[in-house]
Each structure stands twice: as structure tokens, then as C-alpha cells.
Amino acid sequence: QKEVEQNSGPLSVPEGAIASLNCTYSDRGSQSFFWYRQYSGKSPELIMSIYSNGDKEDGRFTAQLNKASQYVSLLIRDSQPSDSATYLCAVIRGGSYIPTFGRGTSLIVHP
Amino acid sequence: EAGVTQFPSHSVIEKGQTVTLRCDPISGHDNLYWYRRVMGKEIKFLLHFVKESKQDESGMPNNRFLAERTGGTYSTLKVQPAELEDSGVYFCASSQVTGKRYEQYFGPGTRLTVT
Numbered sequence: 001q002k003e004v005e006q007n008s009g010p011l012s013v014p015e016g017a018i019a020s021l022n023c024t025y026s027d028r029g030s031q032s033f034f035w036y037r038q039y040s041g042k043s044p045e046l047i048m049s050i051y052s053n054g055d056k057e058d059g060r061f062t063a064q065l066n067k068a069s070q071y072v073s074l075l076i077r078d079s080q081p082s083d084s085a086t087y088l089c090a091v092i093r094g095g096s097y098i099p100t101f102g103r104g105t106s107l108i109v110h111p
Numbered sequence: 112e113a114g115v116t117q118f119p120s121h122s123v124i125e126k127g128q129t130v131t132l133r134c135d136p137i138s139g140h141d142n143l144y145w146y147r148r149v150m151g152k153e154i155k156f157l158l159h160f161v162k163e164s165k166q167d168e169s170g171m172p173n174n175r176f177l178a179e180r181t182g183g184t185y186s187t188l189k190v191q192p193a194e195l196e197d198s199g200v201y202f203c204a205s206s207q208v209t210g211k212r213y214e215q216y217f218g219p220g221t222r223l224t225v226t
Contacts, residue, residue: 004153032213043115043202043217044154088154092213097142097206098167099215101154 003027004091006102015111019076023089023102026070031094033065033072038086038104048074079109113138115218117203123224129191132221134203136185142206143186144215145178149199157201160186161208193225 036044050063090099145157158168162183180186204215
């Protein structure tokens with residue numbers, strides 16, 4: 001079982017729709033959760049961090065965390081073609097600084 | 112504020128040669144990390160510096176890899192001698208020691224191709 005699992009996609013959504021990206025993790029000691037966006041050939045860019053159960057909203061992005069189900073998700077409202085990228089989920093165990101990454105989900109937002 | 116920078120952006124070398132990658136973290140970030148992404152795989156941790164000290168080098172694949180951070184500023188990662196399986200994109204990231212210390216900011220990466 002992979003430590004951090006993401007569906008590789010691609011996830012294709014129409015412009016203006018809500019894109020829902022999901023991530024599950026295996027380590028129950030995980031405390032910190034991150035979403036990175038990576039455009040092709042570019043570096044990962046941190047877009048959201050979440051540390052406690054529930055929802056965290058930042059503009060069009062909402063991160064959702066459910067530690068009991070070991071599940072973290074990212075919702076992108078009003079998706080734009082410029083949101084087309086690979087979204088990486090990263091998880092850090094309590095007491096550590098080192099994230100474990102998933103392989104990423106490719107998102108395509110078509111006009 | 113300048114972001115994390117890496118040099119070179121691309122490097123193509125032959126098996127057995129030596130390559131040195133450089134990373135300049137965000138000014139004031141004492142945490143510095145090296146990662147590698149092999150094609151089709153997830154980003155994997157290599158090592159972590161706090162200032163000039165190696166905090167965790169559990170991800171270094173073998174003794175052909177040597178990382179340094181003299182003076183606690185920029186860092187270098189040397190691969191000697193390079194093997195075919197060392198090909199991939201090497202990312203550097205940095206973060207603060209206090210406050211948002213878990214939030215890492217990545218450099219553009221160095222794409223290493225060993226032929």
C-alpha cells in the first residue's frame with residue numbers, strides 16, 4: 001500500500017465547474033497536509049495547507065481533512081483553464097519535517 | 112522576495128562523470144531540503160539541512176551522493192560517479208525554522224540526464 005495515494009487521472013472538468021481532487025494516506029500519525037500545484041516542467045507550488053479536521057477555504061480553493069478516514073481533498077470552485085496542472089498531495093507525520101508525496105492527479109479544465 | 116533558485120536547469124552527462132547541483136534557498140530560510148523525482152514516480156526526499164547541519168539524510172540513495180551546505184546558505188549536491196538510474200529532476204526546497212516551518216517552497220529543479 002502506497003503511503004499517499006492519489007488517482008493519477010486525468011480528471012477532466014468543464015470551465016466553471018467544481019474540480020474535486022482526493023488523497024488518502026496510510027500513516028495515522030500524520031499531522032500536516034498540503035496541496036501543491038505543478039505545471040508541466042515547473043516546480044511544485046504550495047497552494048493549501050491544513051492541519052485540523054474540517055474545511056479550510058482560500059479563495060476558490062477549499063481543503064477538506066478527515067483524519068478518522070485518513071482522507072484529504074481539494075475542491076477548486078469555478079475552475080479555469082489556467083487551473084490545468086498536476087496537483088500533488090503531501091503529508092507530514094507528527095514530529096517530522098519531511099513530507100511524503102503522492103504521485104499527483106492531472107487536472108484538465110476545458111473551455 | 113526572491114524564491115528558491117537552482118543551477119543548472121538541465122544537465123546531461125555520461126555515466127561515470129561527476130555533476131554538482133546548486134541550490135540557493137529563500138533568504139532567511141534555515142531549513143533546506145533536497146528531493147528527486149524519477150519519471151513516473153512520486154517526489155522522494157533525499158536530505159534535510161538546518162543551517163549547515165544535516166538533520167536527516169535517510170533518503171540519500173548511496174554514497175555516490177554528497178550534499179553540503181557550507182556557511183548555512185546555499186547547498187550543493189554532488190553525484191560522483193553518476194549512474195543511469197540517477198536521471199531525474201532534482202528539486203530543492205526551503206522553509207522557515209519557526210512559524211510556518213512545515214510549508215516548503217520549491218525551486219525550479221535541475222533535470223539530470225545520465226547517458
